[in-house]
Amino acid sequence: MNWFHPHLVARRAGVARLVIWAGLGLVLVAFFRAQVLSAGRYQLASEQNRLRAVPIPAPRGLIVDRNGEVLAENEPGYAVALIAATEDSLVALLTRIQPMLGLDPASFPDIRARYRRRPSEPVVVQHDVPFEAVSALEERRVLVPGLVIQTTPKRRYSFGSLAAHALGYVSEITEEELASGTVAGARPGTLVGRDGIERTYDDRLRGRDGVRFVEVDALGRTVRDQDVAPGLPPAPGATIRTSIDIALQRFVAETFPAGRRGAVVVLDPRTGELLTLFSAPAYDPNAFIGGIDPDVWQELRRSTEHPLINRTIQAAYPPASPWKLVVAAIALERGAVRLHDHMPSPCRGGLQYYSRYFRCWSVEGHGDVDLFDAIRFSCDVYFYQLGLRLGLETLLQEAGALGMHQAVGIDLPNERTSFFPPSTEYYNRRYGPRGWTPAVTLNLAIGQGENVQTPLNMAYFYALLASSTGRVPPPHLVDVPSGVPVRELRLTEALRADLRMALLAVVESGTAVASRVADLHIAGKTGTAQNPQGADHGWFVAFAPAEAPEVVVAAIVEFAEHGSSVAPMVTRIIARHLRGVEASDWGVPRLLVPDDSAPGSVPIIPGNPTGAGTRTR
Amino acid sequence: MLARERAEGMVVLATSAALLAMGIAVLYSAGQTDVPTAAGHLWERQLTFLGVGAVLAFLVSRMSLRLLEWLTPAAYVLGLVLLLLTLIVGTGAGTAAGARSWLAIGGTRIGQPSELVKLAVVLMLARHLAGRRGPPTTLWQLVPAGLIVGVAFVLVGLQPDLGSALVFISVLFAMLFWAGVSPWLLLFLASPLLSLLFAFSTLSWGIWIAVLTAVLFWQRPYVLEGLTVWLTNVGMGIMALTLWNRLAPYQQNRVLSFLNPEVDPRATGWHIIQSKVAIGSGGLLGKGFTQGTQKRLAFLPEQATDFIYSVVGEEFGFLGVFLSLLLFGLLLGTMVNIARRSRDPFSSLVIFGIVGVFFTHVVENIAMTVGMMPITGIPLPFFSYGGSFLLTCCIALGIVLRVAQDAGRAGYGD
Numbered sequence A: 001m002n003w004f005h006p007h008l009v010a011r012r013a014g015v016a017r018l019v020i021w022a023g024l025g026l027v028l029v030a031f032f033r034a035q036v037l038s039a040g041r042y043q044l045a046s047e048q049n050r051l052r053a054v055p056i057p058a059p060r061g062l063i064v065d066r067n068g069e070v071l072a073e074n075e076p077g078y079a080v081a082l083i084a085a086t087e088d089s090l091v092a093l094l095t096r097i098q099p100m101l102g103l104d105p106a107s108f109p110d111i112r113a114r115y116r117r118r119p120s121e122p123v124v125v126q127h128d129v130p131f132e133a134v135s136a137l138e139e140r141r142v143l144v145p146g147l148v149i150q151t152t153p154k155r156r157y158s159f160g161s162l163a164a165h166a167l168g169y170v171s172e173i174t175e176e177e178l179a180s181g182t183v184a185g186a187r188p189g190t191l192v193g194r195d196g197i198e199r200t201y202d203d204r205l206r207g208r209d210g211v212r213f214v215e216v217d218a219l220g221r222t223v224r225d226q227d228v229a230p231g232l233p234p235a236p237g238a239t240i241r242t243s244i245d246i247a248l249q250r251f252v253a254e255t256f257p258a259g260r261r262g263a264v265v266v267l268d269p270r271t272g273e274l275l276t277l278f279s280a281p282a283y284d285p286n287a288f289i290g291g292i293d294p295d296v297w298q299e300l301r302r303s304t305e306h307p308l309i310n311r312t313i314q315a316a317y318p319p320a321s322p323w324k325l326v327v328a329a330i331a332l333e334r335g336a337v338r339l340h341d342h343m344p345s346p347c348r349g350g351l352q353y354y355s356r357y358f359r360c361w362s363v364e365g366h367g368d369v370d371l372f373d374a375i376r377f378s379c380d381v382y383f384y385q386l387g388l389r390l391g392l393e394t395l396l397q398e399a400g401a402l403g404m405h406q407a408v409g410i411d412l413p414n415e416r417t418s419f420f421p422p423s424t425e426y427y428n429r430r431y432g433p434r435g436w437t438p439a440v441t442l443n444l445a446i447g448q449g450e451n452v453q454t455p456l457n458m459a460y461f462y463a464l465l466a467s468s469t470g471r472v473p474p475p476h477l478v479d480v481p482s483g484v485p486v487r488e489l490r491l492t493e494a495l496r497a498d499l500r501m502a503l504l505a506v507v508e509s510g511t512a513v514a515s516r517v518a519d520l521h522i523a524g525k526t527g528t529a530q531n532p533q534g535a536d537h538g539w540f541v542a543f544a545p546a547e548a549p550e551v552v553v554a555a556i557v558e559f560a561e562h563g564s565s566v567a568p569m570v571t572r573i574i575a576r577h578l579r580g581v582e583a584s585d586w587g588v589p590r591l592l593v594p595d596d597s598a599p600g601s602v603p604i605i606p607g608n609p610t611g612a613g614t615r616t617r
Numbered sequence B: 001m002l003a004r005e006r007a008e009g010m011v012v013l014a015t016s017a018a019l020l021a022m023g024i025a026v027l028y029s030a031g032q033t034d035v036p037t038a039a040g041h042l043w044e045r046q047l048t049f050l051g052v053g054a055v056l057a058f059l060v061s062r063m064s065l066r067l068l069e070w071l072t073p074a075a076y077v078l079g080l081v082l083l084l085l086t087l088i089v090g091t092g093a094g095t096a097a098g099a100r101s102w103l104a105i106g107g108t109r110i111g112q113p114s115e116l117v118k119l120a121v122v123l124m125l126a127r128h129l130a131g132r133r134g135p136p137t138t139l140w141q142l143v144p145a146g147l148i149v150g151v152a153f154v155l156v157g158l159q160p161d162l163g164s165a166l167v168f169i170s171v172l173f174a175m176l177f178w179a180g181v182s183p184w185l186l187l188f189l190a191s192p193l194l195s196l197l198f199a200f201s202t203l204s205w206g207i208w209i210a211v212l213t214a215v216l217f218w219q220r221p222y223v224l225e226g227l228t229v230w231l232t233n234v235g236m237g238i239m240a241l242t243l244w245n246r247l248a249p250y251q252q253n254r255v256l257s258f259l260n261p262e263v264d265p266r267a268t269g270w271h272i273i274q275s276k277v278a279i280g281s282g283g284l285l286g287k288g289f290t291q292g293t294q295k296r297l298a299f300l301p302e303q304a305t306d307f308i309y310s311v312v313g314e315e316f317g318f319l320g321v322f323l324s325l326l327l328f329g330l331l332l333g334t335m336v337n338i339a340r341r342s343r344d345p346f347s348s349l350v351i352f353g354i355v356g357v358f359f360t361h362v363v364e365n366i367a368m369t370v371g372m373m374p375i376t377g378i379p380l381p382f383f384s385y386g387g388s389f390l391l392t393c394c395i396a397l398g399i400v401l402r403v404a405q406d407a408g409r410a411g412y413g414d
Helices: A006-037 A039-050 A087-101 A105-117 A131-139 A175-180 A196-200 A202-206 A246-255 A294-302 A321-334 A371-376 A380-390 A392-401 A425-431 A440-445 A455-466 A493-509 A567-579 B002-031 B042-061 B065-089 B113-130 B139-157 B162-178 B183-198 B202-219 B223-246 B249-259 B270-282 B308-341 B345-369 B387-410
Strands: A051-056 A070-082 A123-126 A147-157 A170-172 A191-193 A210-216 A222-224 A262-267 A274-280 A350-353 A356-359 A523-529 A537-544 A551-557 B103-105 B108-111
Touching: A006 A039, A006 B162, A006 B270, A006 B308, A006 B345, A039 A051, A039 B270, A051 A147, A070 A087, A070 A131, A087 A105, A087 A123, A087 A131, A105 A123, A131 A147, A191 A196, A191 A202, A196 A202, A246 A262, A246 A274, A246 A567, A262 A455, A262 A567, A321 A371, A321 A380, A321 A392, A321 A455, A321 A493, A321 A523, A321 A537, A350 A380, A356 A380, A371 A380, A371 A493, A380 A392, A380 A440, A392 A440, A455 A493, A455 A537, A455 A551, A493 A523, A493 A537, A523 A567, A537 A567, A551 A567, B002 B042, B002 B308, B002 B387, B042 B387, B065 B103, B065 B113, B065 B139, B065 B345, B065 B387, B108 B113, B108 B387, B113 B139, B113 B162, B113 B345, B113 B387, B139 B162, B139 B183, B139 B223, B162 B183, B162 B345, B183 B202, B183 B223, B202 B223, B270 B308, B270 B345, B308 B345, B308 B387, B345 B387
Parallel strands: none
Antiparallel strands: A051 A210, A070 A123, A070 A147, A170 A191, A210 A222, A262 A274, A262 A551, A350 A356, A523 A537, A537 A551, B103 B108
């Protein structure tokens, strides 16, 4: 039998064709699975292969003042980033661009660590690269495959240190913050607000980063960086409009005695808006851009002048004489006194209480004065007796109700809580149940003793006094803070008007007479906070016009000796604000008023404990 | 009848021409990258090879099969000598940098003899089998055939070029099958290799030995042969581990990453993953001629040689894959028909041997790109860049065309 018989061969050919078509069919099925059923997955993988996302930082929102003047803006800046396939090639690239950028080799381990965390993303090598270096790099792009130049907006504070404490500053997000995920949508290099409005309104200012794509080859070298794939444009941060009047702020800064420390708060009593928040000395927030120089930072931190502290809200001073209005308001509201009531003892330069003699600031005494004149001349003896009439318990309770031992709740971070004893329990704890006498009431009644207030808290109280309703929203720079109690002075409008007239008399004919401004009815109160560490601090809290106040100014100048030396500055600020720029040019008025601070009480029998003395912090 | 034979010749000519045209186009595209690669101008050189190949094919197609049969032993011996020379003075290059598969004189690489030897082995085996009175019926009778292939297998395997070596095995089985060797005998012949494969787990190997024992008792070959088969299988199972350890690390890695490409996506699995991504992302219609991003950005490895079919998949999509596989199927099917129609056993066996070579290359290469087969560096006929293999293919086509012609002239028919 022929073993190549056509019949047999035909059968084998059939088997062979079957095997061939089945084999090719199986292969086709495999391709069908990959190209039709899983096409989406592989297309995604292919895109991920070739595309690298480069973030486009969102420009941070502007901060403008109440008139639209730009306080914080953005400048174009450049950052140099690298895409590398492996850490080895990253190091090779780094050593290549090191001389061009003048990189510090000490930063290499840090860059490598960041690369290891996100190997597929461009790793930023240097921020804030000057334009010349960027163009030099662009020319040598061939030598540096994987080079990505990112434009990163830089923060700039147009007015430098002028409104530094209100604005705050920004710095780059730290690795810890990135790891903890506290900042939404953050990536390395994101700017985060560190203080002031920048911090409080960080979420609104930050915006949303966009993304663009570059095409890379298998070795991670950038092949194309234009029109590769549709990216996502960044959404710029919102513009924050503050209530600050930068022109007024500048005037305040110029008016404030040069070289002195202190704070000035300018507040609209009708809305609670802050027109000026001035603290001296200040710092330049621009120094924080692109990472602050460690030396500069140490200097700012260590300086005995504490320039980083915002004295309007982070420093508290004994309120001294301006506090008398708090006591007067409480007494009037309680019905303990009326405006023209006299006290049992006329002022003869002091008051004897138990074994101590409490002096008035005026050695010769004010005689028999009513409340109106006691405010006008800042008579300590009158207020000693008024305090005693109210009683310690009532004073503590009512002052607490007015918020005098609270923070204002301003929309800025790290506000300090003002201190006023919450109850007599405080004295028991501090001095022991028998360690103190009701004599502390006398000190508290004239703004001395265990009482320190931030300038803003004092401004808030005077705003309540100045307001036509007795209710003022918490002082703020941008938004009325939510969840913060709105303070209220439960005093009839007539009584508040009486107090305003008494304060008007202070400036018109009282302790601050020298700072009068013609045809401007300014009401205010001077004060001298005794300072055991040195010269006294001078207070002046004022508002104007006295009949229908539009502005409240609280100012403190450290070591100014007397409040009356502060008063002219404040009246000039008020005049500048109410009358405009041209009215502000008067020169400095002479200071003629005497010191209105009560000297410490003297023991009648020497050796007797003094009770609670004046404390300043 | 004459028309039909001529038609078959025309189909072979047309399909291979179409595949060659497509191959050159894809090779051109493989050189179009955004990143400079070695594949830049290979298509021009491939065109030169093709010109030489076409001349060779024409010459071979003018050559009598009897002359070819007469020349066969000389060609076979020459092939073996070249392989020996390669082992002694060979160099590695290109995709087979680690293997001594290139014959070079004075630093100039001339070619890869292993490709031409495939054809020589087909001819020699056909000559041997055609010279027999009937198909081999015992293992003993298979020994000469086994030797003809085995020597070439060992010499190529020593380079080491396992992929090409395995082609010899598949050709051996294809031609024995075509010669009418009983399937059981083929199974016994293949059993040691199967035993090696099943040895990855004791259970599967145990089942395999049990089944083999049962088949041996049922088929009742000579006792000595049965015993030999059985003992070889047991021996293979025991040696499997040692053999595995003797594989070069890159060969082990190829098998491992075939089983699980994600084991080491950067190194060993890279080829398979990137090739699958290229093919899969091609989708139904592909990314367009020269537009494949995987290829353009050099993610695709060896895009001009071993993985050229990934470019087909990426740029022409499933449609292109379907068309090219259809062309390959038509070509191979027609060649089977030519082999069937040829009444002279030598011609018939030669054609079927060529079918075996092509089929193995096509299926292994294409299936490898989509992760169905482990990676072996064997080229895809008509597509992969490579002079030796293209010339081999052209000569083979020349023989096929000649046999198709002869069948028509002889006036044979069924």
